[in-house]
Amino acid sequence: MAIAKTELEFMKEALPFWNALSQNQKERIEATASAFTVKKGQSLHDGSQDCLGLILVKSGHLRAYILSDTGKEITIYRLFERDACIFSAACMLKNITFDISIEAESESRVLLIPTAVYNELNESTLAVSGFTNQLISSRFSDVMWIMEQVLFTSFDRRLANFLLEQSAVEGSDTLHITQEAIANHLGSAREVVTRMLKYFQSEGMVSLFRGGVTISSRKKLEKLSEK
Known part of the structure; x- marks a missing residue:
């Protein structure tokens, strides 16, 4: 779980607020940050009660999704190299209750700043709070875009868009993804995906x-997809 020197250097480069931190704050992160590998399909965050901290993706990619009471899933955004996720520290976000789950879509290496440490930085350093607000705004924009797609875009167009996106993710026109997984991404039933x-x-x-x-x-x- 300890963070290697090369991973720490990656974190310094990926976090835009690093140079605005004091030496004590930098040392606090260096002493508490961790790194771990998540296998494909493994969950690393499950709802608002699971308060890990700030997640930063070093390699691989993750999927953030919400789960209905009936067990239906829908992907709201995906995380790739250098992407960060603040909702994994949702317990520090006042007046925001957002039950998001995160799982690995491929084997991924993830860096983590614990919630308590990140909260200290967020409350004391303008550059960090600015980054946090920007990140929250960006993710809510992702959520609103998904909701717009679900409400106002035909399913054939959504599926076409998803297949093109998945092709970009896999770097190939041959997509190794099940119809069940596609249904989970799109918040639909497998039977609907199969028919389409x-x-x-x-x-x-x-x-x-x-x-x-x-x-x-x-x-x-x-x-x-452009219709």
Whole structure:
């Protein structure tokens, strides 16, 4: 769990407020920050009661999602290298109750500043509180965009957008993702995803294989996503 020197250097470069900290504050972070590896599919944060601290992604990528009372999931944003997540320290955010869960979409290396330490910095240093506010604003913008997509965008367009996004994430037109996982990302039922993918396949946009999807016509998907 201890943070290596190279990981500490990464943290210094990735956090825009580092140079605004006092020497004592820097030493406090160096003494308390930790690093750990999260395996694909492993959860590292589960709701507002799980108050880890500020998460910073060094490698891999994570998925933040909300879970309904009926067990339906929807992805609200994804975290990649150098991305930070403040909702994993939601207990320090006054008047905000946001039950977000975070899991690894691939094996990921994560750096962590404990909640108590980050809260001290946030309350005492303008550069840190500015970063926190910017991060909260950005994540709520992500949430509002997702809500807009769910409420006002047809499912075929949302699915086309997701497949193109997943292709960018995997760096390939062959996507190793199950229909169940796609449904969880989009807040839908697997049966709905299956029907729409079969329609995409009949239109020559994709081909399906066990445990994944291959994009057959990026042009057709892009045209659909822009409708």
